[in-house]
Amino acid sequence: MKFFSVFIFAIALVITWNLSRQEKTYAEQVHFSVQQQLKAILAESIQEQLPTVTELRFERFWTQALGEDQILAQFTYSLVDPAGATGPARLYFEGESLLYRDHSGAGDAPVFSFENISVSNSHIEFSEPLKVFSSGSEDSSWTEE
Numbered sequence: 001m002k003f004f005s006v007f008i009f010a011i012a013l014v015i016t017w018n019l020s021r022q023e024k025t026y027a028e029q030v031h032f033s034v035q036q037q038l039k040a041i042l043a044e045s046i047q048e049q050l051p052t053v054t055e056l057r058f059e060r061f062w063t064q065a066l067g068e069d070q071i072l073a074q075f076t077y078s079l080v081d082p083a084g085a086t087g088p089a090r091l092y093f094e095g096e097s098l099l100y101r102d103h104s105g106a107g108d109a110p111v112f113s114f115e116n117i118s119v120s121n122s123h124i125e126f127s128e129p130l131k132v133f134s135s136g137s138e139d140s141s142w143t144e145e
Contacts, residue, residue, distance in 0.1 A: 095119035
């Protein structure tokens with residue numbers, strides 16, 4: 001039984017070693033360049049649509065090659081909206097975009113294009129705690145039993 005365990009361990013070791021030595025689809029510089037350009041595009045778009053926001057931060061930005069012709073970009077960013085009805089609040093958003101390689105370019109560096117960026121999963125962090133009061137009316141539609 002010990003030989004079987006050693007054999008399974010050796011197979012797992014060889015597989016993980018081969019996976020770690022596997023050639024990457026794109027160099028780290030390509031991922032870095034795509035991330036920087038997408039951040040700039042997002043920041044410009046946010047400033048155009050919401051000119052009063054401040055403190056735009058990218059909390060997380062990650063790209064992953066899905067194949068030779070596709071890269072998936074996923075990100076989380078936050079910003080402060082000083083014009084909120086309850087005072088300044090930090091808003092958090094998550095989003096992603098699928099980039100496709102454009103083969104029409106003649107250069108050595110890969111060029112990618114995308115059609116849309118989807119943003120979802122937002123939440124709000126208020127700078128000051130908010131208080132919620134009950135109205136105290138007797139004609140409420142529910143009662144405690």
